[in-house]
Amino acid sequence: MKFSYISHLHCPKCQKRFSAGGKHQLCECGSPLLVNYDLKEIGKVLKPKDLLTRNTDLWRYHELLPVQNKENVVTLGEGMTPLLPMKQIGADMDISNLLMKDEGIIPTGTFKARGAAVGVSMAKELGIQELAMPTNGNAGASWALYAARGGINSTIVMPVDAPKITRNECAIAGADLHLVNGLISDAGKIISQTVKEYALFDVSTLKEPYRIEGKKTMGYEIAEQLGWKVPDVILYPTGGGVGLIGIYKALKELQTLGWIAEDKLPRLVAVQAEGCAPIVKAWKENKMESEFWVDSETIAFGVNVPKALGDFLVLQSLYETNGCAIAIDDETILEEQRKIARMEGTFICPEGASTFSAARRLREENWIKANEVVIALNTGAGLKYPDTSSFETPVMEPGESLTKNVSNNTFREGR
Amino acid sequence: MKFSYISHLHCPKCQKRFSAGGKHQLCECGSPLLVNYDLKEIGKVLKPKDLLTRNTDLWRYHELLPVQNKENVVTLGEGMTPLLPMKQIGADMDISNLLMKDEGIIPTGTFKARGAAVGVSMAKELGIQELAMPTNGNAGASWALYAARGGINSTIVMPVDAPKITRNECAIAGADLHLVNGLISDAGKIISQTVKEYALFDVSTLKEPYRIEGKKTMGYEIAEQLGWKVPDVILYPTGGGVGLIGIYKALKELQTLGWIAEDKLPRLVAVQAEGCAPIVKAWKENKMESEFWVDSETIAFGVNVPKALGDFLVLQSLYETNGCAIAIDDETILEEQRKIARMEGTFICPEGASTFSAARRLREENWIKANEVVIALNTGAGLKYPDTSSFETPVMEPGESLTKNVSNNTFREGR
Structure with missing residues (x-):
């Protein structure tokens, strides 16, 4: 062996x-x-x-x-990250089987x-x-x-x-x-x-061939965690796109092995930020490659990639799975990030939050059906982005009494 | 069932x-x-x-x-955190079987x-x-x-x-x-x-009885990950001490179940900071309870607990396992934290680093033997303490050439 x-x-x-x-x-x-x-x-x-x-x-x-x-x-013990049911936020967007693959629970976050x-x-x-x-x-x-x-x-x-x-x-x-x-x-x-x-x-992105082999294991894990079934949709925050290429490669390998059914792959969705959406543009124009995105900018730092070396592989995975590409603006991403934390107790990164916004929009457009199994891929812990959220919090002096305003027990936002 | x-x-x-x-x-x-x-x-x-x-x-x-x-x-998918061999830092302190239970790889970090x-x-x-x-x-x-x-x-x-x-x-x-x-x-x-x-x-520490039940699972996992054997020594950064009380409780339960041998428990070590070491003081004086530590201060924020409600349970676990208590100063902790990162690739929190310093010192005193199985418990990711390390990094302009000084390829520290 x-x-x-x-x-x-x-x-x-x-x-x-x-x-x-x-x-x-x-x-x-x-x-x-x-x-x-x-x-x-x-x-x-x-x-x-x-x-x-x-x-x-x-x-x-x-x-x-x-x-x-x-x-x-x-x-460092990486892998087999949680696949979490997201019932509250799922209900909020009318997707009954919404799950999150939480890649924040991994060494280096x-x-x-x-x-x-x-x-x-x-x-x-x-x-x-x-x-x-x-x-x-x-x-x-x-x-x-x-x-x-x-x-x-x-x-x-x-x-x-x-x-x-x-x-x-x-x-x-x-x-x-x-x-x-x-x-x-x-x-x-x-x-x-x-x-x-x-x-x-x-070892720049895709300039050596092995990073993608590590990333593809997300695909294996999703299939294994679902009992060797595949979901209907996987949404992935796309910068360099290595994870999406990897997941697609993994699923094809599992099909060849006969570990998952040969007749169905999940529809893959590349989620980008409105301030940097070259894959979305290329997909809309039905092109096989993307163009360099000038003056890119987004708070979702990890997807700020104006032109990915593997863009053609990303686009191929979207076309071959009947997937799509969609861009979300920063404000919507941050709002979704807070909503997810309040509803599900998960403090995820903006890139991850963008996939939930995308699921919400694709459900509204009925591209995602209410009872489909949908996986949002969170690529990292919110801990790594301490400055994307900031809050005004009251400061008390020792011995002071705390006044709870029960009717207004929401958090105080600031920027 | x-x-x-x-x-x-x-x-x-x-x-x-x-x-x-x-x-x-x-x-x-x-x-x-x-x-x-x-x-x-x-x-x-x-x-x-x-x-x-x-x-x-x-x-x-x-x-x-x-x-x-x-x-x-x-x-949120918490638990079964990695138990990592720490060969380089182990060799550095002459402990051939040093392992780290890495509690940084868990939801909320x-x-x-x-x-x-x-x-x-x-x-x-x-x-x-x-x-x-x-x-x-x-x-x-x-x-x-x-x-x-x-x-x-x-x-x-x-x-x-x-x-x-x-x-x-x-x-x-x-x-x-x-x-x-x-x-x-x-x-x-x-x-x-x-x-x-x-x-x-x-739900203040130990004021409700269930937090300890969650923490004790670290003890179950250590035993399970070692193939239902126990190590010789477990070092734990001790503030409120709930984890240590929990690990001790878990091991006793496993003994009763017959899942681990009845004749041996690991020697438990409570590691504290020199700026807040009430358990160490009590242990040295062979007392059953600790006294309030006045003006406590340490960069290891999580162990800044001047008087723990469960101090008597912590001390009991030390006495009954022939363990000990030891205090480490902040400078030593930070130096160890950097050493661990460079040698093992793990960016751990200062509390976790203190357990390595403690192992190092106890090995020097021959309290730990060179071939004993020793587990250092890291309670959290270094990510949660972004300000304990700070470095001066050179800034280049676009188009500039990078000069590598190979003979001096170490990192630049600042505070």
């Missing part, structure tokens, strides 16, 4: 084939690479019920992951941990000593921390405006951290140059 | 017995109450292997929890979620409409969010100096939040009065 049944890699654009085990970055044609497995063999040696007694992290699916030597696994866990493990397996990446914050934090655990150095460049907490995470992990007085695209240019100059391994 | 095998409650001080299912607070004698179960019956209907296929949250132990009607369970999940579920079962508590931040945040999920109102009072993020969590959950220009003891006095005036349910 092998630990991994990786067979090879291939380019989804020009179909060129690559061997497993190399220090792959992009294809010569500029496309990201995808990893293939010997699914026929896996089908013989592994059954869904075998998973029941395995560890509750994403390595439970190790046959379907690229790491070949178990010793190279770098883990965001779903970036999945990509970092598998990506860094592969970097270790490939003997890489230092990796480098630009980031809007969360990915850099995850990769810096996992790299530290794997004994690998990291160089990270992020915009000065990125959330301060992610800066602290990189710094405390011992990363060689630099800020740039600009956008992630400026950070990306600096990294490209640094990678060449110092011969570092470039 | 019953959902819970709760039998009754009892007072550990005066031994008075109370029936299950009432709105219990403290015993007439002033002591917290403990919950009892029909362990003989549980032993008949439940075996350790039955747990293998259950959900990976703390409700997998529902027979050993007080909620009698499954419908009343209020959950701290172990307070466990107490809140079970406490709020019981509040729901008891028909309580509004609960109230003073807090240093994290407990209030957890209870406010779980209460929101359970459809229960909450009144929270916290010091103005409590971490701002916990304030936001309470506010966004819709709690009736008030700040006090003082300490948690001042908040406590305000809550005591408010509870009387408005007939609210007082």
Whole structure:
């Protein structure tokens, strides 16, 4: 029994084939690479019920992951995040089977941990000593921390405006951290140059093929947590889109394995912010690629990606599942975030909240039916964005009496 | 098959017995109450292997929890947090089997979620409409969010100096939040009065008996994750001490059930901050209760508890397991926190870091042997304390070249 049944890699654009085990970055044609497995063999040696007694992290699916030597696994216990029924907010938007996949309950507080866990493990397996990446914050934090655990150095460049907490995470992990007085695209240019100059391994989004393999485990988990059924709809906050590409890839793999039915995939929904919606624009125009979104801006920092390298794969997953793309404005996102906290007790990130706003709107348009099983994917904990909500709270002196105004027992908002 | 095998409650001080299912607070004698179960019956209907296929949250132990009607369970998917090998930092302090129970990977980002999940579920079962508590931040945040999920109102009072993020969590959950220009003891006095005036349910630490039942599941999980063996030592950052009392209670229950050996319990270690070490002082003087610690101060906000209601139970657990108590200064804690992040890739809270410093010192004193199995309990994510670490990071302009100083590739600290 092998630990991994990786067979090879291939380019989804020009179909060129690559061997497993190399220090792959992009294809010569500029496309990201995808990893293939010997699914026929896996089908013989592994059954869904075998998973029941395995560890509750994403390595439970190790046959379907690229790491070949178990010793190279770098883990902080990531995966098998809760799939929570959201009954109150579901009722509020007339969706009776609304669930949230809560990726805030994971090391480093965001779903970036999945990509970092598998990506860094592969970097270790490939003997890489230092990796480098630009980031809007969360990915850099995850990769810096996992790299530290794997004994690998990291160089990270992020915009000065990125959330301060992610800066602290990189710094405390011992990363060689630099800020740039600009956008992630400026950070990306600096990294490209640094990678060449110092011969570092470039782990920018989709420039190495293994991050997507970590992210795809969200798809496996959703299917497993639903008893090897798929939902009707999955809504995903889309920046680089790696998670959506990954979920789609995972579901196709599960179909091939025969673990889920072959005749139905969930309709995938790419949710973006109105201030940065290149995928939505491309989808509306029925295009296969997106255009660079000029002057992008949104409080949902993680989806502020003006042009994603894997846009064509994201769009393909929408077209092939009869999904759609939809943009939400910042004010609506923040209002939804507060509503979710009050109704469900979950303090989620703005990106996650946007998927609920999208579900609400798609239900209004009857694109989502009232009794469909709908999964909103929350990509991170609200804790990582302490400044998106701010409240005025009364201050008392010791010994003072508290006056409860029962009729007005709502929270006080401020900005 | 019953959902819970709760039998009754009892007072550990005066031994008075109370029936299950009432709105219990403290015993007439002033002591917290403990919950009892029909362990003989549980032993008949439940075996350790039955747990293998259950959900990976703390409700997998529902027979050993007080909620009698499954419908009343209020959950965000809390529990079964990672038990991580800490090889690098372990080697650094010459402990070959050092593990960390990482309670940062849980809803609301701290172990307070466990107490809140079970406490709020019981509040729901008891028909309580509004609960109230003073807090240093994290407990209030957890209870406010779980209460929101359970459809229960909450009144929270916290010091103005409590971490701002916990304030936001309470506010966004819709709690009736008030700040006090003082300490948690001042908040406590305000809550005591408010509870009387408005007939609210007082969920202050140990004033209701169910929070401890949630916390004890850490003990079950540690035993289950070690294959129903116990470690040699468990180090716990001790403020109110509920987790330590809970872990001790859980291990005793597992002994009675015969799920772990009867002849050995781990030596429990209460770790405190030098600026607030009442338990350490009492333990050194071999006393059964602690004295109020005047002018307490520490950056480890969660353990700033000058006098714990359950101090006698904490001390009892130390004496009966041949454990000990030890205090660590703030500077050492912060240095350890950074070391752990660099060596292990885990960004943990200062309270959690203090348990590593304690392990290091106890190893130096040979109180811990080099080959013993040692568990450091991290009570929360470093994310919740963004201001305990601060770093000076170079800022570049777009288009600038990054200069790597490989020989000096360490992080830049500032305060």
